[in-house]
Amino acid sequence: MTRKQKRLAVIGGGVGFIMVAVLLVMFAFSQSVAYFYMPGDLSAA
Numbered sequence: 001m002t003r004k005q006k007r008l009a010v011i012g013g014g015v016g017f018i019m020v021a022v023l024l025v026m027f028a029f030s031q032s033v034a035y036f037y038m039p040g041d042l043s044a045a
Contacts, residue, residue, distance in 0.1 A: 001009070
C-alpha cells in the first residue's frame with residue numbers, strides 16, 4: 001500500500017470506530033431513558 005492508501009485506511013478505521021462508539025452510547029441511552037424523570041413528574045408522584 002502506498003502512503004496515501006495507509007493514511008486513508010487509518011482515517012477510515014478511526015471514523016468507523018467512532019461511529020460504532022456513538023451508536024453504542026445512543027443504544028444505551030435509549031434503553032435507560034425511562035430512568036430519567038422530569039421534576040414535574042417527581043412532584044406529581
